[in-house]
Amino acid sequence: MxxxxxxxxxxxxxxxxxxxxxxxxxxxxxxxxxxxxxxxxxxxxxxxxxxxxxxxxxxxxxxxxxxxxxxxxxxxxxxxxxxxxGAQAQMDQNPGYYHRLLQGQQNEGLEEAIRTDMNRTFPDNVQFQKGADPCLQKALYNVLLAYGRHNLAVGYCQGMNFIAGYLILITKNEEESFWLLDALVGRILPDYYSPTMLGLKTDQEVLGELVRTKLPAVATLMDGHGVPWALVVSRWFVCLFVDALPVETVLRVWDCLFNEGSKIIFRVALTLVKQHQAFILGATSAADVCEKFKEITRGTFVTECHTFMQKIFSQPGSLSMATITRLRESCRARLLAQG
Known part of the structure; x- marks a missing residue:
């Protein structure tokens, strides 16, 4: 070397x-x-x-x-x-819709919520810094504003800024980024960003059930220290690994996410846990568990994205949509019963 x-x-x-x-x-x-x-x-x-x-x-x-x-x-x-x-089909079927949304009725609450997060979005990216030419903050604001007006049930939720920011970096196109955000929020990850976030909470519980089946020692450790899955993986799910994994690895994950749907998120999460199972099992407290879950998203295993992607399709073993759907139904019912 x-x-x-x-x-x-x-x-x-x-x-x-x-x-x-x-x-x-x-x-x-x-x-x-x-x-x-x-x-x-x-x-x-x-x-x-x-x-x-x-x-x-x-x-x-x-x-x-x-x-x-x-x-x-x-x-x-x-x-x-x-x-x-399906974003291309939606865009083709709705010509001019994105630009009409930008001309839509003002909503001060929505606009202020988005503006608040502008400077917090990728301060370490030169293209989002105010001195950049062009500065992508304006494109990001437009995409999030249009989406908030398009999907009134969601509006704007923290985390969407990071996702939209990545989309803009790749597409270099506001309208395409808007329709890709719509594909993620509206179809691929339903109910992740609604006010109740029921879909997000459900999928965090589903991951817990999958770990209980595939990696029972880790589930026992989490239970023993009283650490809910939401505490260690909510950022993974909300931001689709944007602020957890290296950028090239995130984009490789998203390649599959757009094509194969939300089960890819479970494959990535399970692979991270399984690969580092011995390390995680060394945790001696709840705080230690949380720290170890931060550590497992760093290092050569996640940087070497080609090998990492091969692992997500082998390490977790069988993971069918039928299994995920069944677990979602039971976890959602349990969450709703808890109120």
């Missing part, structure tokens, strides 16, 4: 998406990973260009699913997300 100084000279201070690298960033380890990953990306980009030749719509298929699991090249990501999520 090269000395850190030489690796640092080649790796820019900001990543390709504009995020500033932290002070303790391991340049040497990243250089070693990225040089090998670049070869994978180059090979896959050529195959994707062949698959998408002709410029038509992106349709789901087993071939496409296999390709997506191996990673969508950045230059094709927006088109693929739009196609497989």
């Amino acid at each position: 090269e000395p850190a100084g030489r690796a640092r000279a080649r790796v820019p201070r900001t990543d390709p998406y504009g995020f500033e690298r932290p002070a303790d960033f391991d340049y040497a380890a990243y250089e070693e990973f990225s040089s090998a990953y670049l070869v994978v990306l180059t090979r896959r980009a050529a195959r994707w260009s062949g698959l998408l030749r002709g410029g038509g719509g992106v349709r789901r298929s087993e071939t496409l699913k296999r390709y997506i699991r191996k990673g969508v090249p950045l230059e094709h990501r927006a088109r693929v997300w739009m196609g497989v999520s």
